Amino acid sequence: MLELEDAVEAPQCCHSSQGCAPEPQFAVAENLCRVVSNQWVNDEYKHLIVNGPEVALRAQPGQFFHLACPPDQNGAALLRRPMSLYRVSPHEGTIEFLYKVQGLGTRGLAGLRAGDTLDALGPVGRGFTVPASAGHILLLARGVGLATLTPLADWARSKGVSVTAVLSARSEGLVMSADYLKEAGANVLIVTDEDGTSQVDHVEALIRSTHAARGLDYVATCGSNRLLQLLQRITADLDVPGQIALEQHMGCALGACFACVRPFRKQADTQDLTYRRVCWEGPVFDLQETVSW
Structure with missing residues (x-):
């Protein structure tokens, strides 16, 4: 060191x-x-x-x-x-x-x-905030976005919280972290472009069936606009809180240069916009306040 x-x-x-x-x-x-x-x-x-x-x-x-x-x-x-x-x-x-x-x-x-x-x-940056009452959480990400969500599996294991992780990739060979998440006690579900299971309608059915079998108390995702829009729709319907970790080019990463500013809804139930720095107010934001790109 x-x-x-x-x-x-x-x-x-x-x-x-x-x-x-x-x-x-x-x-x-x-x-x-x-x-x-x-x-x-x-x-x-x-x-x-x-x-x-x-x-x-x-x-x-x-x-x-x-x-x-x-x-x-x-x-x-x-x-x-x-x-x-x-x-x-x-x-x-x-x-x-x-x-x-x-x-x-x-x-x-x-x-x-x-x-x-x-x-x-x-x-x-400011990380994930999982409700204290959560007993079952969903992690949904694609590609390298999985790296950002993986620490939540460790956190969940330390708190006795169950995890379902849906891992999306172009092919089986590009799926990462599956073994580690399984070791952390997560129920791992893999979907790929290669076999057509990563289609939005299939992933949505997978999430809804997971919620029906054992209610979801929180969801987290990272990076993908398609997955953001999907989870916004599902969580609004099921009344489940969620967050997204955003990827963004940055200058200082300390909130001073304003190079990573993006638009957000002021509140989940409005279309009125404000602007926030990904490095300083995030990189983790409320799912419903995040504007798709």
């Missing part, structure tokens, strides 16, 4: 419709982390494990780290890259990321080797 820089104080900036966003209840630091491993899990994704200092190990489900990506042969990314938390193990002293190698920043990350240093600002 390497040096931990001084924690930085997150700025207080006014939210356009709700006054000033409250001071976050977590520390943010520039963490210099030692790479433990950085392995391919399939043709598109890599799994990165690093040793993190104490402040980084306090990361909660839904939070993220702002990574300084090292250069590759084509140069270096100008800005840091936001990366959602995949797993954190305070006992082992490790933080894990699951990422798709597709651009300059992630190609730089892909070149990290055991023993290298990764500069990870965080933990940043």
Whole structure:
């Protein structure tokens, strides 16, 4: 484990419709982390494990780290890259990321080797808030969006909460985290484009039958506009609360630069819009307040 820089104080900036966003209840630091491993899990994704200092190990489900990506042969990314938390193990002293190698920043990350240093600002953002009374929750995501939801399975196991996880991908070979979620006690349902089970009507029937068999108390999703619209419709009909973790390009990740602003409904039952920073008011937002894209 390497040096931990001084924690930085997150700025207080006014939210356009709700006054000033409250001071976050977590520390943010520039963490210099030692790479433990950085392995391919399939043709598109890599799994990165690093040793993190104490402040980084306090990361909660839904939070993220702002990574300084090292250069590759084509140069270096100008800005840091936001990366959602995949797993954190305070006992082992490790933080894990699951990422798709597709651009300059992630190609730089892909070149990290055991023993290298990764500069990870965080933990940043406001994570998931599951109702205290929840006994059964649904996780629904596609592709790398699964990485953001996986920490909720660990949380649920620690609280005695049951989990149903619907994992969507183009093919069976691109389904990730299924074994880990099963080990965490989740009921895992896999749907793919390859066999046609990822069609919206099939996924909707799957969720509704799950709710009918054992009521859902909360749902969470990440990243997909199609899944957002699907869950908005279902949860409004079934009166089930839910949240979505959003993916967004960012500048500072601390709410100061306003580079990650998106429109949201002021309340779930209105079409009146406001604007919120994904890094500061999120990245996790109320399902019904989130505007589809």
